[in-house]
Amino acid sequence: MDKKTDKKKLTLERKSSFDSMDAPWHKASFDFAERYRNFLDLNRTERECVAAFAKMAVEHDFVEYIPDETKLGAPGYIFIGKGKAIALYRPGKKPAKEGVNLVIAHIDSPRLDLKVNPLLENADFAMLKTHYYGGIRKYQWLSRPLAIHGVIILADGTELNLRIGSDPADPVFIISDLEPHLSHKAQNGKKVNEFYPGEKLNLIAGIIPDEDEDAKERVKLAVLAYLNEKYGMTEEDFVSAELEVVPAEKSRDVGFDRAILGGYGHDDRVCSFMGVRALLEAGTPEKGALAIAVDKEEIGSAGASGADSVFVMNVLAEILALEGNAADIAVRRAAERTNVISADVAAGLHPDWQEVQEKNNAAKLGHGITLTKYTGARGKGGANDANAEFMFRLRKLWNEAGIPWQTGMLGKVDEGGGGTVAKFLAYHGMNVVDSGPPLLGMHAPMELVAKSDIYAGYLAYKAVFEKLL
Numbered sequence: 001m002d003k004k005t006d007k008k009k010l011t012l013e014r015k016s017s018f019d020s021m022d023a024p025w026h027k028a029s030f031d032f033a034e035r036y037r038n039f040l041d042l043n044r045t046e047r048e049c050v051a052a053f054a055k056m057a058v059e060h061d062f063v064e065y066i067p068d069e070t071k072l073g074a075p076g077y078i079f080i081g082k083g084k085a086i087a088l089y090r091p092g093k094k095p096a097k098e099g100v101n102l103v104i105a106h107i108d109s110p111r112l113d114l115k116v117n118p119l120l121e122n123a124d125f126a127m128l129k130t131h132y133y134g135g136i137r138k139y140q141w142l143s144r145p146l147a148i149h150g151v152i153i154l155a156d157g158t159e160l161n162l163r164i165g166s167d168p169a170d171p172v173f174i175i176s177d178l179e180p181h182l183s184h185k186a187q188n189g190k191k192v193n194e195f196y197p198g199e200k201l202n203l204i205a206g207i208i209p210d211e212d213e214d215a216k217e218r219v220k221l222a223v224l225a226y227l228n229e230k231y232g233m234t235e236e237d238f239v240s241a242e243l244e245v246v247p248a249e250k251s252r253d254v255g256f257d258r259a260i261l262g263g264y265g266h267d268d269r270v271c272s273f274m275g276v277r278a279l280l281e282a283g284t285p286e287k288g289a290l291a292i293a294v295d296k297e298e299i300g301s302a303g304a305s306g307a308d309s310v311f312v313m314n315v316l317a318e319i320l321a322l323e324g325n326a327a328d329i330a331v332r333r334a335a336e337r338t339n340v341i342s343a344d345v346a347a348g349l350h351p352d353w354q355e356v357q358e359k360n361n362a363a364k365l366g367h368g369i370t371l372t373k374y375t376g377a378r379g380k381g382g383a384n385d386a387n388a389e390f391m392f393r394l395r396k397l398w399n400e401a402g403i404p405w406q407t408g409m410l411g412k413v414d415e416g417g418g419g420t421v422a423k424f425l426a427y428h429g430m431n432v433v434d435s436g437p438p439l440l441g442m443h444a445p446m447e448l449v450a451k452s453d454i455y456a457g458y459l460a461y462k463a464v465f466e467k468l469l
C-alpha cells in the first residue's frame with residue numbers, strides 16, 4: 001500500500017448516501033417510503049399506531065400475550081399497555097434471560113389536545129378549547145386545516161373512535177390567526193412564543209344557532225344537538241374522552257427529486273415504524289428481538305404508557321415468565337444483558353440556520369441513519385451518554401453491513417437541547433444509544449425526512465435484530 005492511500009484512510013469522510021449507495025438501493029428506499037407513507041397518513045395518535053402495529057404483527061402470526069395462559073411456540077408475541085404502548089417480541093435462538101435486542105421509539109407527537117370541558121360559545125361562534133401537548137411552536141398551528149382524532153366513552157360505556165377532518169370529504173377545524181391589518185398592537189413586536197397565547201388556541205366549530213330562539217348559547221347548543229344526533233353524545237361525555245387535534249393534511253413529496261417526505265408526526269412514528277418493520281422482517285434472531293412503541297415521550301415519558309414506567313420491565317418479566325423463569329434477579333440480569341436502540345429522530349443541519357449547529361458534529365439529511373452518543377442540555381444535563389464500547393459495536397455492525405450512517409448532536413453547546421427515552425432504559429443497566437434519521441423542522445405540523453435515511457434506519461435496526469449479540 002502506498003503512502004498516499006494510507007493517509008487518505010486517516011480522515012473520517014462522511015458521504016451523502018446519494019454518492020455512496022447505488023441506484024437499486026435508492027429505488028428500494030423510495031419503495032420503503034411508500035409503505036411508511038401509508039402508515040403515517042392513516043395513524044395520527046398513539047392508539048391508532050398501537051392498533052396498526054398489532055395488526056401488522058398478527059399478519060406475521062404473532063399472538064396477543066395473556067399472562068398465565070400464553071405458551072411458547074408462536075412466531076411472536078404482542079403486549080399492549082393501556083391501548084397506547086405496544087411491545088412485539090420475537091424469540092431468538094437464545095433465551096431472553098441472556099438479554100434481548102430492543103428497539104424502542106415513541107408514538108406520541110406534539111399536538112393540541114381538547115380540554116376536558118372544551119366546548120363554549122364566544123361572540124356567536126362555537127369554539128373548542130385546546131391545551132397544547134409537547135414542544136410546539138404555537139404559530140405553526142394557526143390558520144391551517146386541523147383534524148380531531150381520538151376516543152370518547154359515552155355515558156352507557158360505548159367506546160367511540162373519532163376521526164374527523166382527515167378524509168377530504170370531512171370538515172376541518174381552524175385556529176384563525178389575526179389578519180396583518182389588525183395585528184399591530186395585539187401581536188407585532190411580541191416574542192414569538194407570546195404573540196399567540198395558549199388560551200387563544202381555540203378551534204372554530206360552528207356558527208349556525210339552534211332554532212330555539214329562547215335558548216341560551218344557541219350556537220353551542222346546535223353543536224351539541226349535532227353531536228347527539230351523530231354520535232349519541234352529551235356534553236358530559238367529553239370528560240371521558242381523549243381527543244387530539246392533529247394536522248389534517250396528508251404527507252407530500254418535497255423537492256423536484258422527491259427525495260424528502262414531508263409529513264406530520266415523523267417524530268417519532270418514523271422510528272417506531274422502522275423498528276416494527278425491522279422486527280417483523282428480520283430473519284430468526286440469535287438474541288430475542290423486541291420492538292417497543294411508547295407514549296408520552298414528548299412530555300417527559302411520564303404516565304403508565306410512557307418509558308419512565310414499569311411497562312418495559314414488566315414486558316421483559318412476562319417474556320421470562322413465558323420461558324419459565326421470571327425470578328426478580330433473572331429479570332434484572334436480562335436487563336443488564338440487553339442492548340437498546342433508543343430510536344429517535346435527530347435535528348438535521350438546516351441550510352438557512354447552520355449557525356445553531358456545530359458542523360463537524362451535525363447530521364445531514366440524506367447522509368444516513370444518525371448515531372447520537374448523547375442528547376441533553378447545557379453540560380449534557382439529562383443525557384444517557386452511550387458508552388464507547390457500545391458505540392464501537394454499532395459502528396462495526398453497520399460498517400460491516402454497508403449501511404449509511406453518520407453521527408449527530410443536538411446542536412451547538414448551550415444552544416438548546418432535549419432528551420429521549422434513552423436514560424429510562426439505561427437506569428436498568430441496559431446498553432443504550434440514540435439513533436434515528438435527521439429531520440428538518442422537528443415538531444412542526446410538516447416535518448421533513450429524507451426517504452433514504454428512513455430506509456437506512458430500517459436496515460440498521462434490522463441488522464441490530466439479526467446480528468447484534
Ligand code: MN
Nearest residue numbers: 267268344345
Ligand atoms: Mn422523538
Ligand code: MN
Nearest residue numbers: 267298442443
Ligand atoms: Mn420530539
